[in-house]
Amino acid sequence: MSSVDLAPEHHGIRDTELDEISLHRRLAETWRTRPGLIGFLSSVDHKVIAKRYLITAFVFLCLAGLAAVVMRIQLSGPERGLIGPDLYNQIFTMHGATMMFLFAVPMVQAVGLYLVPLMVGTRNIAFPRLAAFSYWIYLSGGLFLWVSFALNTGPDVGWFAYVPLSGPEFSPGKRADTWAQMITYTEVSSLAVAVATIVTVFKQRAPGMSLDRIPLFVWAMLVTSFVVIFAMPAVMIASTFLILDRLVGTHIFNPAEGGDALLFQHLFWFFGHPEVYIIFLPATGMVSAIIPTFARRPVFGYLALVLSLIAVGILSFGLWVHHMFATGLPKLGASFFTASSMLIAIPNGIQIFCWLGTLWEGGRPRLNTPLLFVFGFFFTFVAGGLTGVMLASVPLDLQVHDTYFVVAHFHYVLIGGSVFPLLGATYYWFPKLTGRMMSERLGRWHFWLALIGFNAAFFPMHIVGLWGMPRRVYTYPVELGWGGINLFISAGAVVFFLSFVLFVINLVWSATKGDVAGENPWDAGTLEWATSSPPPSYNFARIPVVTHQEPLWAEREVLPVAGGLRVDAREVLISTIAEAKPDIREKSARPSIWPLFAALTVGATFLYSIFTPWAVVWGALPITISLVGWFWPKGAPEDEE
Numbered sequence: 001m002s003s004v005d006l007a008p009e010h011h012g013i014r015d016t017e018l019d020e021i022s023l024h025r026r027l028a029e030t031w032r033t034r035p036g037l038i039g040f041l042s043s044v045d046h047k048v049i050a051k052r053y054l055i056t057a058f059v060f061l062c063l064a065g066l067a068a069v070v071m072r073i074q075l076s077g078p079e080r081g082l083i084g085p086d087l088y089n090q091i092f093t094m095h096g097a098t099m100m101f102l103f104a105v106p107m108v109q110a111v112g113l114y115l116v117p118l119m120v121g122t123r124n125i126a127f128p129r130l131a132a133f134s135y136w137i138y139l140s141g142g143l144f145l146w147v148s149f150a151l152n153t154g155p156d157v158g159w160f161a162y163v164p165l166s167g168p169e170f171s172p173g174k175r176a177d178t179w180a181q182m183i184t185y186t187e188v189s190s191l192a193v194a195v196a197t198i199v200t201v202f203k204q205r206a207p208g209m210s211l212d213r214i215p216l217f218v219w220a221m222l223v224t225s226f227v228v229i230f231a232m233p234a235v236m237i238a239s240t241f242l243i244l245d246r247l248v249g250t251h252i253f254n255p256a257e258g259g260d261a262l263l264f265q266h267l268f269w270f271f272g273h274p275e276v277y278i279i280f281l282p283a284t285g286m287v288s289a290i291i292p293t294f295a296r297r298p299v300f301g302y303l304a305l306v307l308s309l310i311a312v313g314i315l316s317f318g319l320w321v322h323h324m325f326a327t328g329l330p331k332l333g334a335s336f337f338t339a340s341s342m343l344i345a346i347p348n349g350i351q352i353f354c355w356l357g358t359l360w361e362g363g364r365p366r367l368n369t370p371l372l373f374v375f376g377f378f379f380t381f382v383a384g385g386l387t388g389v390m391l392a393s394v395p396l397d398l399q400v401h402d403t404y405f406v407v408a409h410f411h412y413v414l415i416g417g418s419v420f421p422l423l424g425a426t427y428y429w430f431p432k433l434t435g436r437m438m439s440e441r442l443g444r445w446h447f448w449l450a451l452i453g454f455n456a457a458f459f460p461m462h463i464v465g466l467w468g469m470p471r472r473v474y475t476y477p478v479e480l481g482w483g484g485i486n487l488f489i490s491a492g493a494v495v496f497f498l499s500f501v502l503f504v505i506n507l508v509w510s511a512t513k514g515d516v517a518g519e520n521p522w523d524a525g526t527l528e529w530a531t532s533s534p535p536p537s538y539n540f541a542r543i544p545v546v547t548h549q550e551p552l553w554a555e556r557e558v559l560p561v562a563g564g565l566r567v568d569a570r571e572v573l574i575s576t577i578a579e580a581k582p583d584i585r586e587k588s589a590r591p592s593i594w595p596l597f598a599a600l601t602v603g604a605t606f607l608y609s610i611f612t613p614w615a616v617v618w619g620a621l622p623i624t625i626s627l628v629g630w631f632w633p634k635g636a637p638e639d640e641e
Contacts, residue, residue: 016563023541026567031123031538034591042591044128045537046117049135051433053110056139057103062500063146064098067091069497072457076490078478088474089156090175094149096159097179100275101186102142104418105228108282109193111425112221114433116197118528118535119215121206121544123572126199127192129589129630134192136599141186144607148178155179158472160272161242163253163264168246177246177610183239185606187232194225194232204572205580206527207562208546213580215526215549216299219306220285223313227274227281230317235271238264248613262327269320277316279414281309283421284351287374290421290428291358293524294371298550300361301354308347308354315344325397334394341392345385352378368522369443373424376451380416384409387462402472405465411458423450423503430510431517435533438514442506449499456492460485525550530559543573546580594630601626 018026033043043049070091074082083091117125125131148154155175157166166176201222205214214222242264244250251257253264292299299305318340325334355378359365387409391397400406423446430438464485469476476482520529530552531540542561548554562582565571570588575581605619 012566012568014564014566018567020541023567024536027538027541028536030568030570031536033537038593039591041596042593044124044132044589044591044595046113046125046128046131047535047537049128049131050110050114052135053106053113053138056135056142057107057110060098060102060142061107062504064095064103065497065500067095067098069493071095072490072493074474075476076487078476078480078483080475083474085474086156089158090149090152090154092472092474093155093158093179094145097145097155097182098142099414100159101183102138102145104279104414105190105275106138107422108224108279108418109190109197109228111286111422111429112197112217112224112282113193115429115528116200116218116221117204118432118531118539119218119526120201120204120209121527121530121540121546122200122204123539123543124570124588125196126204127196127589129592129595130192131196132592133595133599134189134196136596137192137602138186138189140599140603141182141189144185144603145178145182148175153178155182160268161239162268163242163245163261166242167253174610177243180239180243180246181606181610184236184243185603187236188602190228191232194228197221197225198229202577203574205575206544206546207573207575207580207582208560209575209580211578212302213546213549213551216288216302216305216309217282217285217526219309220281220288223309224278224281227278227313227316231271231274231278234267235275238267238271241267243609247610262324265324265327266320269323270317272323273319274316276413277312279418281312283377283418284309286421286425286428287355287377288351289524289526290370290374290424291355291365292550293428293522294366294368295358295361296365296523297358297361298525298553299354300357301350302549304350305354308350311347312344315340315347319344322392322397325394326401331394338392338394342389345389348385352382368427369438369440369447370424370428372444372447373420373427376447377416377420377424379451380412380420380454383459384412384414384416388413400465402470403465404461404469404471407471408458408461408465411461415454415458420450423447426507428522429528430507431521432528432533432535434511434514435517436510436514437517437521438510439506442502442509446499446502446506449495449502453492453495453497453499457489457496458492460489460492464489520552525553527551592630594626598623598626598630 013026031045033039033045033048070083071088074080074088113125113131117123145154153174155161155178157171157176157179161176161179164170166179201214201218241250241252245252245254245259251259253259253261255261288299288305319337321329321334321337322341325337355374365371387405391400391406391409427438427443430436464482467482469480469482476486517533519531519533521533522529527544527546528535530544542563543565544551545560545562547560551559562573565573565585570590571585572588573582574584574586576583601619601622605615605623608615608619
């Protein structure tokens with residue numbers, strides 16, 4: 001056991017002065033979440049915040065899934081009258097907006113929020129109050145959207161809300177306003193988590209975790225966070241301009257008054273295509289964490305995988321116009337975006353070859369449920385990627401644009417490229433969150449039902465799309481002959497939905513009656529498994545010292561640790577960016593109720609601004625008060641010698 005003296009002066013009680021039992025007891029007292037309702041609402045523990053994100057995002061997934069089932073039942077036969085066009089448009093919009101803004105991005109960021117501090121060997125995420133604020137913003141934004149839908153004022157302009165359809169002339173009332181404010185509001189939460197993640201990765205890594213030893217999942221979350229910071233403001237600008245056109249009377253998107261309707265699409269898709277990779281990149285990090293564990297060897301091509309992640313993050317900003325090939329753009333300009341759309345397949349292909357190389361050199365991998373979902377990811381994502389390369393061709397894109405061929409491609413990429421790895425990650429890291437194993441038998445049934453149901457539902461959409469069925473229609477005439485294939489698609493969608501019912505059963509049963517997992521049930525090599533399962537509030541009693549990309553495999557006997565942090569104060573170790581050498585000790589924020597108050601005041605301001613722009617002025621005062629309370633300096637016993 002090694003010990004690093006982090007400060008020459010003596011302030012308070014340091015971890016090197018206590019035995020193991022006393023150390024754990026003192027740290028548990030220092031880092032605990034206070035009991036009671038106020039303590040629950042004030043928590044700044046990254047694990048508590050992440051669990052709230054995970055549960056909330058999963059509830060939104062279930063709601064969006066039910067909306068999808070209703071749509072598929074409506075489309076299962078020609079001229080069905082289960083729901084009318086108005087309700088269908090609302091359900092269609094709620095499904096897309098919920099899946100993209102309230103499930104996919106928050107879910108992958110929540111996984112990172114839970115795991116990144118554990119993987120880099122620190123006791124809490126950077127800016128923990130900001131992370132707590134981000135959750136309350138996210139929750140209130142999602143509730144705002146779904147309560148609006150329940151009151152029949154849910155958005156009905158698609159998850160993309162193209163103008164002029166969503167403008168004041170063609171969408172009177174408050175439905176489009178609900179969409180615009182929800183977008184602006186919830187993206188704040190994503191930006192907050194991204195900032196906290198970047199600072200955590202760069203400045204709070206354990207000693208010895210140099211840039212070439214960072215776990216690949218952490219690399220994926222780091223790149224994703226940068227993409228979030230550069231992409232999210234574009235859609236926030238678009239939604240803000242839309243709400244100004246609707247409520248203030250500007251004409252930013254009104255061509256009759258000198259505006260430009262296509263500007264909305266440029267702003268939206270400058271965010272929209274990186275959005276796909278904001279969802280996909282963390283999933284690749286999950287795959288890179290799962291495969292080495294079950295192949296029982298370090299990942300093949302670590303540097304190539306890191307550079308591929310960075311390349312995908314950069315190239316994702318050069319693809320947005322391939323969503324707009326049918327808008328009459330200059331052909332020379334379109335050719336550049338065709339090339340970019342094809343070029344991004346190269347780093348994605350490199351990742352797949354590295355994963356296959358890891359499995360190949362590992363001999364006989366263990367075929368547990370997490371790895372089965374990785375295999376499902378290989379199949380479905382490659383299929384979606386191939387159709388993506390097809391859509392990069394302008395002549396083909398013009399033929400299949402706005403048909404069900406694009407719907408099929410979109411879902412193959414997002415569900416195959418993100419949901420399948422996410423399900424595998426759930427089975428893989430469930431023991432870390434709960435201390436119990438999920439059922440392998442139910443997991444295998446879940447996998448096969450999901451794989452069969454997904455492909456039965458979405459592969460035929462390629463065919464019906466080539467037959468000419470447009471997307472976003474609530475019914476179709478008998479004479480077109482689409483009834484039989486749509487019935488088959490709807491049956492596959494029901495099977496896919498039932499696979500998630502089985503998944504929920506597995507989650508509930510395993511959380512209460514699953515086998516006790518132990519600290520490292522998979523014999524994995526990364527630091528999140530170096531502490532108990534589930535982890536204590538302080539994550540690590542002593543900060544580990546990293547000597548390898550897979551530190552738990554390199555140090556089979558005793559993991560080296562650093563000492564010198566105080567146990568009577570919330571302290572984290574700040575290290576240098578490149579080599580992760582210990583630099584300084586930094587206080588971590590204590591629990592506070594003010595992030596919740598700040599979220600409530602910001603949320604009320606955004607909500608009321610739908611009815612009057614003066615709400616922005618009136619809301620400034622309570623927002624300011626909550627921020628003053630948030631940052632007001634307070635003396636604390638832990639500051640005393």
